[in-house]
Amino acid sequence: MSSSVPSPTPSPLDDDLIRLGLVEDQEIVLDEAALALALLDRPEVDLDPYHRTLEEIADSLALAAGETMVAADQAEALSAVLAQEFGFLGDEETYDDPDNADLIRVMDRRRGLPVSLSILYVAAARRLGWHAQVLDVPGHVLVLIGMDEAPVIIDPFAGGARVGAERLAALLQAHSPAEEPVTQVSAMPNRAVLIRLLQNQASRAEQAGRGRRALTLYERMTAMAPEYAHAWWQRARLELVDGDVTTARSSLGTILEITREPKLRSRVSQMLEMLPPP
Incomplete structure (x- = not known):
């Protein structure tokens, strides 16, 4: 890793x-x-x-x-x-x-x-x-x-x-x-299987209006599989919903460090530009 x-x-x-x-x-x-x-x-x-x-x-x-x-x-x-x-x-x-x-x-x-x-x-x-x-x-x-x-x-x-x-x-x-x-x-690699398991929980939590619960699950995903960019993106999204701009900025910055995928990098950069300055 x-x-x-x-x-x-x-x-x-x-x-x-x-x-x-x-x-x-x-x-x-x-x-x-x-x-x-x-x-x-x-x-x-x-x-x-x-x-x-x-x-x-x-x-x-x-x-x-x-x-x-x-x-x-x-x-x-x-x-x-x-x-x-x-x-x-x-x-x-x-x-x-x-x-x-x-x-x-x-x-x-x-x-x-x-x-x-x-x-x-x-x-x-x-x-x-x-x-x-x-x-x-x-x-x-x-x-x-x-x-x-x-x-x-x-x-x-x-x-x-x-x-x-x-x-x-x-x-x-x-x-x-x-x-x-x-x-x-x-x-599927083993970590991807476990991510799929947690993703099922997270999506159902958010559908039920339990955003904090979903955020906790995405935090677990990033701890267990820190190179999985999708979990960092979802985590940042929910951190912004929660008003935690500082932590969301850190999560978005992590995505730029771990992925070279052009579309995702562009999306993250645009999101960072929209955030208020630290």
């Missing part, structure tokens, strides 16, 4: 966030990191039972799959264990409930968003040494199991159902913009 990125100012609860911002992306264990993020809002919760549940999932998965290294068999085992045995399914009835992006509450309720359920699937698979990735699909999140030979895509929100070529094409067509249609999907 670039040494030029300024260190975010930590709050008393930000130790785990700072560690997430410092470790290499491949060292992040997705479900444990997501639980640590959820704990920031629920510091009284004992995480030991949740960690035991994750261990139980891995044990059941190992028993269900045996020694197979065939992606299709691994995908079937994931669905059997996560969806059927442990009951993790997509929350279709209260999709926008913020609890669906809080892994503590997801594990309590056995319901979640595509991204939170994908975290559970991918982390469980990786515990057994399987190749598993979260896929960034417009308007959705899927999971890829396997690598070169016959990889399989599944949908944790739909109980781990297989996603074939036709279904994937339909998802891409339904959710990608007409002027720039998406024709392929890519695996």
Whole structure:
């Protein structure tokens, strides 16, 4: 990570966030990191039972799959264990409930968003040494199991159902913009998955008129992923709404330090020119 990125100012609860911002992306264990993020809002919760549940999932998965290294068999085992045995399914009835992006509450309720359920699937698979990735699909999140030979895509929100070529094409067509249609999907780095989780919470908070809550979540994003310019932009926007011009100016200045993207730099520069002088 670039040494030029300024260190975010930590709050008393930000130790785990700072560690997430410092470790290499491949060292992040997705479900444990997501639980640590959820704990920031629920510091009284004992995480030991949740960690035991994750261990139980891995044990059941190992028993269900045996020694197979065939992606299709691994995908079937994931669905059997996560969806059927442990009951993790997509929350279709209260999709926008913020609890669906809080892994503590997801594990309590056995319901979640595509991204939170994908975290559970991918982390469980990786515990057994399987190749598993979260896929960034417009308007959705899927999971890829396997690598070169016959990889399989599944949908944790739909109980781990297989996603074939036709279904994937339909998802891409339904959710990608007409002027720039998406024709392929890519695996998400671990930090990007966690950002997606927090982004879901932040957008719902702002829709509910909870701007301060949304700002807190963007502050967490910039602590955990300080090179992620979008979070700094959203943070600056909400800081200005909150009347904190000094902090907003600092956030905008950070964007200029971490990105070379011309359109974003121009947008930030224009915003800085509009601010009152310090």
